[in-house]
Amino acid sequence: MKAVVEAAASARDRLLAAAAELLDAAQGAPVSTRAICDRAGVRAPTLYHHFGNKQGLMDAVVEYGLGQYVPAADSGDVVADLRRGWDQHVRYGLDHPAFYALLYGRIAPGRPCQVTAVAQRQLLVLLERLDGQGLLLTAPADAAQQIVAANVGITLQLIAQPEGTADLELSRALRETVLAGVIAAPALGRTGAARGAGVVAEAAGALATALAEAGDNAGLSTGERALLAEWLGRLVVC
Structure with missing residues (x-):
């Protein structure tokens, strides 16, 4: 999966991108809050501020992933x-x-x-x-x-x-x-x-x-x- 953390502007986006990359690399294995924060370059309170808890971040990551393949419009056919x-x-x-x-x-x-x-x-x-x-x-x-x-x-x-x-x-x-x-x-x-x-x-x-x-x-x-x-x-x- 291409690295996208560096290109993300906000702390929230960096957390989403970091969690996405780590989940993809982990192939189903657990991913720690600390690893996500380290990769995003933030501290745990920042994660809690944006997502409430780790599960909130995971839910947002799922939506992030889903949004990449649900088309925004149809062709008429x-x-x-x-x-x-x-x-x-x-x-x-x-x-x-x-x-x-x-x-x-x-x-x-x-x-x-x-x-x-x-x-x-x-x-x-x-x-x-x-x-x-x-x-x-x-x-x-x-x-x-x-x-x-x-x-x-x-x-x-x-x-x-x-x-x-x-x-x-x-x-x-x-x-x-x-x-x-x-x-x-x-x-x-x-x-x-x-x-x-x-x-x-x-x-x-x-x-x-x-x-x-x-x-x-x-x-x-x-x-x-x-x-x-x-x-x-x-x-x-x-």
Whole structure:
């Protein structure tokens, strides 16, 4: 991750940048308040002044990371935006695995992550547009849940692969399969129609195998793994 601490002007920005760099370098290991302050060139009271405590800083870092891949505007082509959003989501996870784990590792039963919910709300807006055009095959909220579950699942799975071996074609195949399950065919265009059943089944089978091998290490809850496995099983036999 490129050093950005020197370029940050304010103490708050230096703390955010320092925490971001240390989290990225730590790859999931704990990062101390002292290490963050030392890197930012400030004392602990400065951190407390801006963020209240270390957790407040961590929350701000998550938002800092999320803001780097949530687009500010759309192109007017809803399906193209959905595809681009999926691909950006995966790319962000691969480029910033520590951030991504932090973003999607904060979910607890009955308590949705308020930070990742920002992206999900934007996704819902796009799907509601399609629904208004009569092009959605299910309720927008249901479609959003399916897309998010698959998008997060494939990203975590690709992150778990040895560095440099992530197969983005697998992600694209799953993307088209999921979109085809919630969006009417005419809206998908040639990209969706061109996916052969054999390619889809092969990609689904590969992901199902990888998901089973990863088990609890896949980064998904038991329910999420079961749901994704069920979808993939249906695709394999299609």
